[in-house]
Amino acid sequence: MQADIAVLPGDGIGPEVTAVAVSVLKSVARRHGHQFEFGQHDIGGVAIDRHGDPLPPATLRACQQADAVLLGAVGGPKWSDPNARIRPEQGLLALRRGLGLYANLRPVRPHAAALNASPIKPHLLTGVDIMVVRELTGGIYFGDKTRDADSASDLCSYSVVEIERVVRSAFQLARQRRGYLVSVDKANVLETSRLWRDVTSRIGRDEFADVRLEHVLVDAMAMHLLSKPREFDVIVTENMFGDILTDEASMLAGSLGLLPSASLGDGKVGLYEPIHGSAPDIAGKGIANPYATILSCAMLLRHSLGLYEEADCIERAVDGALNAQAFTADLAGGARPLSTQAAGQAVIEQIQ
Ligand code: ATP
Ligand code: MG
Numbered sequence: 001m002q003a004d005i006a007v008l009p010g011d012g013i014g015p016e017v018t019a020v021a022v023s024v025l026k027s028v029a030r031r032h033g034h035q036f037e038f039g040q041h042d043i044g045g046v047a048i049d050r051h052g053d054p055l056p057p058a059t060l061r062a063c064q065q066a067d068a069v070l071l072g073a074v075g076g077p078k079w080s081d082p083n084a085r086i087r088p089e090q091g092l093l094a095l096r097r098g099l100g101l102y103a104n105l106r107p108v109r110p111h112a113a114a115l116n117a118s119p120i121k122p123h124l125l126t127g128v129d130i131m132v133v134r135e136l137t138g139g140i141y142f143g144d145k146t147r148d149a150d151s152a153s154d155l156c157s158y159s160v161v162e163i164e165r166v167v168r169s170a171f172q173l174a175r176q177r178r179g180y181l182v183s184v185d186k187a188n189v190l191e192t193s194r195l196w197r198d199v200t201s202r203i204g205r206d207e208f209a210d211v212r213l214e215h216v217l218v219d220a221m222a223m224h225l226l227s228k229p230r231e232f233d234v235i236v237t238e239n240m241f242g243d244i245l246t247d248e249a250s251m252l253a254g255s256l257g258l259l260p261s262a263s264l265g266d267g268k269v270g271l272y273e274p275i276h277g278s279a280p281d282i283a284g285k286g287i288a289n290p291y292a293t294i295l296s297c298a299m300l301l302r303h304s305l306g307l308y309e310e311a312d313c314i315e316r317a318v319d320g321a322l323n324a325q326a327f328t329a330d331l332a333g334g335a336r337p338l339s340t341q342a343a344g345q346a347v348i349e350q351i352q
Pocket of ligand 2: 276277
């Protein structure tokens, strides 16, 4: 197959991890006889420096015309003045909006070889395989805000359509996985959560009777994620709860450097990126963990290109590399760590 993949390296370790991930994609393409084109485009801080705009129109256009987008990370101390009018993160928000992305998928699957990197006891982690689906466009982050001398407010609102579309995506994933969906809300106090719960129940009843649906309050979920993570399959929730729960869930896997993500919508283009940021403290040193970005490429192949076998091939190769102790500094403990490049090479050797 032929595919056009837009690559947005961004800032900090972004260029280092995307370069390695692209070479992994090239090796998969060679092995399976596909032709992938990679166009590189500016976003974030580098785009502010070069174009005065964190999402130059040419970048957005290239992404809209591509089959999928692979992103590194944006931001860094150079652009972090809180009073700055233009900030790197605005580029990412504008890109999500421009591509109509509303569902953020974060799989959490602790790797056997890296269980010790997690603060959770290893016996609780064996077999954990969770997919968190976070709503990405609505809720309190995007509602009207007010501020005067002695008060402030943030409006939280959701429309039925916004809930329906993300919940349907989650049900579909649950159907493809183990057939179990947990919807997280705070329906005992929030009106938006009561609407969320009603819409989710209706869709479950009318369209996904084969999927087991449960509603869990967000405070209880925060606890269950750590006490019985093995019990969950797909978890769907609104924007802010998802933001918080996915950071919590990332600790199950040990290192930020292991977790991929996909952002999907109704449009044909998906956005794939590691969940970590630009890690300015280690940028330019060649020591960043590239596995999160490599695993994001597996999600890209699966969700945007429908190349399931190739996606499995990348995930198996990462498992193989980790089993062979191909650890970067964040995972190595006392052992001698590999460079970003060498870890990527270990994955490529597994693929070949
Ligand atoms: P953002 O606001 O962009 O999400 P952040 O403030 O959450 O960023 P990160 O950039 O994700 O921060 O970095 C958090 C810590 O994790 C840093 O110490 C960083 O070095 C480390 N880290 C992040 N990504 C990686 C990686 N791929 N490999 C190794 N260490 C990483
Ligand atoms: Mg962060």
